[in-house]
Amino acid sequence: MKNFKSIQFIITTSFILITVASVFIVSFMLYNKFSSTAEKNADLNIQQVVEQVNYNLEIYVKNMTSIFEVAQDLIHKSPTVSNPILVEQLKSIMKTREDLISIALFTKQGDLVFNIPELPMRKNTRLERQSWFESAVERPDTLSFSPPHIQNLFKNSYKWAVSISRQAAYREGASFPEGVLVVDMNFKTIDELSKQVVFGKKGYIYIIDSFGNIVYHPQQQLIHAGLKYEDLERVLTYSFGSFQDDSNGESKLITIKTVDPIGWKVVGVAYKDEILTTKTELNTFIFWFLVIIILFVLLLSIVVSARISLPIQNLAKSVKSVGEGDFKVPITRNGIYEVDQLSSRFNMMLRQIRQLMDQIIVEQEAKRKSELDVLQAQINPHFLYNTLNSVIRLAERGETEEVVTAITSLSRFFRISLSKGKNIISVEEEIEHVRHYLIIQKIRYKRKFQYVIDIEDEVLEYVTMKLILQPLVENAIVHGIEMMPEEGMIRIYVGIVDDKLMFQISDNGLGMSPQVLQRILTRDSKSEDGSGVGVKNVHQRIQLYFGHAYGLQFESELEEGTTVRIWLPLVRQAKEGE
Structure with a gap:
């Protein structure tokens, strides 16, 4: 019975039999079935488009060849090359085709006939060295197509052109x-x-001649500027076919077809991430199919595993609540066997933790109270003894006013020190306490130092722990100023800095070495008197x-x-009646 209620049995049978069988097998079979077919169809489509462009270009080349042959025949039959009828006929040919730039006849020596x-005609054109002229002279019976170039033979005409040339006979008198x-x-x-x-x-599509010169490219300016690169050397090795180019970090399918009879190559460039739309659609279909299947399986699994998941x-x-510090909410025991046993043991552990925590809290509170009481009760009787001795000496010398001042300050000093047993007093009371201490010490040390107390008005509404300024001022007098030959100065400032209450005690005394400064908070530095x-x-x-986050901060040279800076939180005084 316990085995049938176990988590392992229910989760294993539900998810392995349903999820793995339904999702994994179906998705793997569908993807492998159609992905390769989609890629092949895309490649075939690109080849057909390139072949169509190649076919149209072959027709265009044949038309241009026919126009050349018509012009050559008219020149051959004309009685003279200056015949007005010939000129009109050639002009008519020019008007019928917007892609014609010029028709010209030269002698083999490079002189213009018409x-x-x-x-x-421009001077110094070096006509005899241009590729179309050389091809016509070297292969007189072959119609030559030049690489793309700027035709600069004639003045005021500088156009990109492809030149078709061949030797042609013309009548000149009887010859x-x-x-x-x-x-x-x-x-x-x-x-x-x-x-x-x-x-x-x-x-896109681009066209090159048999020498690798670009005849047409939709991004011609980028090619000439060196901002785009085509692998022309590899393209020239193909008469037809295709290959994959992975240069520049992008996968491209390059398809090539050669234009007869001139040897130009039509090159189709397709980016594989765009042309495989069928494969992308298939991926989308499979994705949503899997989503639906998974949702169905999850719904079925939820119904089956509800009695497992809820407990x-x-x-x-409950474990999260314990992690956040709540140890009071027990776990209700229900569900399958393992969860029931775990809940029982967990409740038992919670009870033990609560007992231990209650015990620790009581002990820590007692320890903290005793430490505070001990720390705040450390008032050395030497201070009272020395102060009274100073008062006796003043009385013997007849300094009545200073006696009254010393006794009054001593009285108020101890009254604030006791403060009805309170540990927290107002900032004003703490300043008053240290002021009376400074009055007493100034009487004792006789013009040994001066002091200035600067307190911002806004800090008077806050409270502080008592007896924190006087020990630091005492430290400044005994260890910093007493051994100085000249008069010392103690400055006390109280203000708000970075949303904290700050007390600052500065003196111009002897200072401390880095070694002493490093140990100042790890050892007692109280004076004997x-x-x-x-x-x-x-x-x-x-x-x-x-x-x-709070405490003392020292700087000394x-x-x-x-x-010395004392950092405390901003705690307002409680109003009367609160």
Whole structure:
């Protein structure tokens, strides 16, 4: 019976049989079934588009070849190259095609015979060295297509062009000399054929000649500026086909087709993250299919495992409450066997923890009270003895006013020290206490030091722990000023800094070495004839009462003096009746 109620049995059978079988197998089979097919279909689509562009470009090249041959035939049949009829015919050809730039005929020596439109020829063009001219001279029967270049033969005409050239015979009197006929065409039609083809948002088509020169590229300016790179060397090794380019951190599918008969290559560039839309759609479909399956399985599992999860959740909440410090709420025992046993043991542990904590609290409270009482009761009788001796000497000398002042200050000093057994007094009372102490010490030490007390008005509404200023002032007098040959100065300032109450005691005494300063809060520094409440004790009292974020802070340099800051929380005085 216990085995059937165990967590292991119910969770294992529910999740292994339903979740693993339903989700894992179905998702794996669906993805492997269709992902490879989707990628192949995308590759085939790109190849078909590139082939279509290649086909259109071959037709365009054939048309341009036909135009060249028509122009060559008209020149050959014309009685003279200056015949007006020939000129009109060639101009008519130019008007019918917006992609034609010029038609020109040159001698083999590079002299201009005629050109349409009629523009003056530039000097120093080095015509004989241009690729289209050399190709026509070297291969007179072959129609040559030049790489893209700026046609700079004629004045006021500097256009990007592809030159079609071949040797052509023309009539000159009774003879038929051979010249070089060149037809320049721009990229208007090529651009229109190519820019309409896109693969996703980033894919494109570009065209290169057989030497790797770019004939057309939609990002031509970036290519020339060196901001974009195409792997032309690898493209030139292919007549047709495709390869994957992973340069520049992006995966691209490069598809190539060669244009007959000129040897240009049409190159399609498609980014794989965009062209595989079918695969993406398949991934989306599988994702949502799995979501639905998982939701169904989870719903079924919740119904089956409800009797397991609820007791465990209650136990988890109780453990969280214990972690946050609440040891009073017991766990209700219910659910499966393991949870019932765990709840029982946990309740037993809570009872023991509560008993131990109550015992520790009582002991710590007693210890803390005794420590505070001991620390605050350390008033050395030497201080009272020395003060009374000083009063006797004053009386013997007849200094009546100073006797009255000393006795009055001593009375008020002890009255504030006792303060009806209270540990916390107002800032004003603490300042009054240290003021009477300074009056007494000034009478004893006779013009040995002066003092200044500066207190901000806003701090008077706050309270402080009593007997924290006097031990520090005593320390400044005995260890800092008493051994000085000149008169000393003690400054006391009270204000609010960084949302904390700050008491600052500064003197211009002998100061302390770094070694002494480092040990100041780890040893007692009370004087033999002082009040007996040492610096260490003041620091301990503050931290015992307010916590380790508060206490004393020392700064000191030898022969320069010492500054002590006391940091306390801002606690307002309770109004009468509260």
